[in-house]
Amino acid sequence: MSGDGTTSNEPNRQLDVTGDFNKGKGGIISNEFFRTNNPNAAVHVSFVTDLNGQTTKANYPLGKPTTGNEITDTNALTFGSHRITDPKGILTGFGPLERVAAITTININSNGVAEYPHVAALEVGTPSTGAEYPSPQA
Amino acid sequence: MANKAASRQEGADKKKPSLVDFVYGVDEEHRLLVQVAVKEDGRCAVFYNRPFKEDPAWLEFNLGTQQLDFVLDNGDSRDAGLPLGNDITKNMQNTHQVLMVLMDDETGQAKEGKYVPLILHKEEQ
Numbered sequence: 001m002s003g004d005g006t007t008s009n010e011p012n013r014q015l016d017v018t019g020d021f022n023k024g025k026g027g028i029i030s031n032e033f034f035r036t037n038n039p040n041a042a043v044h045v046s047f048v049t050d051l052n053g054q055t056t057k058a059n060y061p062l063g064k065p066t067t068g069n070e071i072t073d074t075n076a077l078t079f080g081s082h083r084i085t086d087p088k089g090i091l092t093g094f095g096p097l098e099r100v101a102a103i104t105t106i107n108i109n110s111n112g113v114a115e116y117p118h119v120a121a122l123e124v125g126t127p128s129t130g131a132e133y134p135s136p137q138a
Numbered sequence: 139m140a141n142k143a144a145s146r147q148e149g150a151d152k153k154k155p156s157l158v159d160f161v162y163g164v165d166e167e168h169r170l171l172v173q174v175a176v177k178e179d180g181r182c183a184v185f186y187n188r189p190f191k192e193d194p195a196w197l198e199f200n201l202g203t204q205q206l207d208f209v210l211d212n213g214d215s216r217d218a219g220l221p222l223g224n225d226i227t228k229n230m231q232n233t234h235q236v237l238m239v240l241m242d243d244e245t246g247q248a249k250e251g252k253y254v255p256l257i258l259h260k261e262e263q
Contacts, residue, residue: 084246091183111156
């Protein structure tokens, strides 16, 4: 039978890969099929089917090619309401600002009363998938 | 008049020692913002937005109470006011110095930085 990884005398049939994906059934993918030189082109895959016909959720999405310089809003370190910038290189020894494991912010008023900010300035721990698109504000 | 002065004095008496005592520029409109960030490898930075009157000689962090103290050369100390939390504590087990960074809170720009030794304590709560 063709398409299942075994040899056969049957001619290869043209698979409706996109249709299968749209139905959530997965499909057979290859790097060649999805290769693109257009950085704005994107293919999103939620399910993949291996040669044994087993459909699983894709462990990574195919998406917009990354440059390696992406900084996502969720991982950017902020102070107050501003993204931290370091034109003087003061934070060089601390390393990349978007790779912080934990952060705690404390606000202290003139009477010495301390409180945590009501809205977290930073959400950490969300790994980049490499398929993020710029936020509308960016 | 005397009552008003007495009342003001009473208010001053109620003001407890805090990290605000160590910095310039905190008033009713301008707060002190302290932000502690730590990486998985233990690298730690403390961002703050008001300059210290005297640079802290070292910091002390209690892994039990999760309290961070700023200590001056003369031994005077103030804590950060609140516990830093489990995630910070977990990642600060091997931290031995802290990068203290004075921030411009209008722009988010780092203005000055200095490494300060960190002493860890393990007293239970």
